[in-house]
Amino acid sequence: MKHKLLSYFQHAIEQTSPPSSSQLETYHWFILSAQKEWFGIPKKEINDSQLDLLKNLFDYFILEEKNHKEELVWKQFLFLQGKIPSDIEATSIRLIQFHIQGKEWEKKLMNDAFTDFIGKNNLLIWKNHHEGVIVEKNQHNLQEEAFASFSKAIQSDFYATITFFIGKEVKLNTTLPVISTQERELFSKGLEIIPSQNVLSFEKILPTLFIHRLLENELELFYHCFSIFKEDKEILHTIQTFIENNGHSTNTAKQLFIHRNTLQYRLDRFTEKTGFHLKDFNSLFTIYLACLLFHPGHKQ
Known part of the structure; x- marks a missing residue:
């Protein structure tokens, strides 16, 4: 072609x-x-x-006429094998990849929304019409909850779906474009296997990627040991929420809008049915992989 x-x-x-x-x-x-x-x-x-x-x-x-020199230098550095930006003040960097899907939107309005969101200390760079990266400098880092809220606002205002990948904070040096490429490739896999999530990270994608790479005969034991997750989605949601809250009962019960006694009953019922204990690290990791396997929001 x-x-x-x-x-x-x-x-x-x-x-x-x-x-x-x-x-x-x-x-x-x-x-x-x-x-x-x-x-x-x-x-x-x-x-x-x-x-x-x-x-x-x-x-x-994209090379827009209104691009600032700093944006062009960073775009050349990250995507085009350009020289490292001579930004002496920026010693540590965190890259936030993003991907937008949906109907066409007015670029200026989308830019304005991003600019208000990221603040003056950080930098927005468009790779193309649907992808880009936010360069966060010197620990001027936004929280995951802020990205989740912004994603919902974009969906409401622009009828578009935006997903973020939160990278790791690293030193500003010549290895940054390589790290950016590696994170972008992992992000691409995350978009495919966890389509329901609007904020992704290395920690979120890797366990799901691992469980989806197991062979069917290797997964049979998961299906057998955790059949309760297929039969009872309430238990599945409870156990996954409990693990994602680091085993904190009060936070879990609050997030699920249930009493702590109700939570404890569900946890005990899970252990009774499966034989897996939620206080053992190895069991906890295995249980979490099973949650990802059975979760309806993950591609199987």
């Missing part, structure tokens, strides 16, 4: 390296990430409808 497009647009070009600054100004650029191939189409040779079509088919690199 790419070669047909290059022959269709008379002055289209292709290359294996990122475009230069002058090329970014005169061409629309698309990247095939798997092959690390770039192709550019002169802005004068393509109309709006053709551009919209190509944006849906290929990974489009």
Whole structure:
């Protein structure tokens, strides 16, 4: 398909390296990430409808006229093998990847919503129309609850679904683009296997990824030992909530809107039916994997 497009647009070009600054100004650029191939189409040779079509088919690199120099430098650094930003004040960095699905939205309004959300200390970078990254500097980090609330607000205001991946805080050095790529690949897997979650992280994705990579014969014992989860979704939700609250009974009961005695009855019933104890670390980890396997929000 790419070669047909290059022959269709008379002055289209292709290359294996990122475009230069002058090329970014005169061409629309698309990247095939798997092959690390770039192709550019002169802005004068393509109309709006053709551009919209190509944006849906290929990974489009956006260079907006209003981009600040800092944003461009960071975009070049993270995505285009550019030099490390000479931002002396930024010593520690946390990258927040995001992915948006849904109907078309007005870019300026979406930008304004993001800008108000992340604050002046952090930086918003768009990779393409549906993906981007928030660069959080020097521990100006937003809490997970804030991302969950913002996701709900975007869904309400823009009729779009946005999912975040919260990366780990790291030092600003030349390894950051590699870490960014690794986190983006893990994020992509998380979007596939945990589609119900709007805030993901390494800790959330890895256990689910592990349980989904077990062979069917290896999962048979899970299905047998934890058949109660298939029969009683209330018990499943209770046990998973209890584990995710680090075994804190008061917080769990409060989140489930039940009395602590009711919670204890369900916990005891689970142990009686399965023989697994919730105070043993190895059992707890196994039980949590079973919760992920049976949870209706996870792809099986």
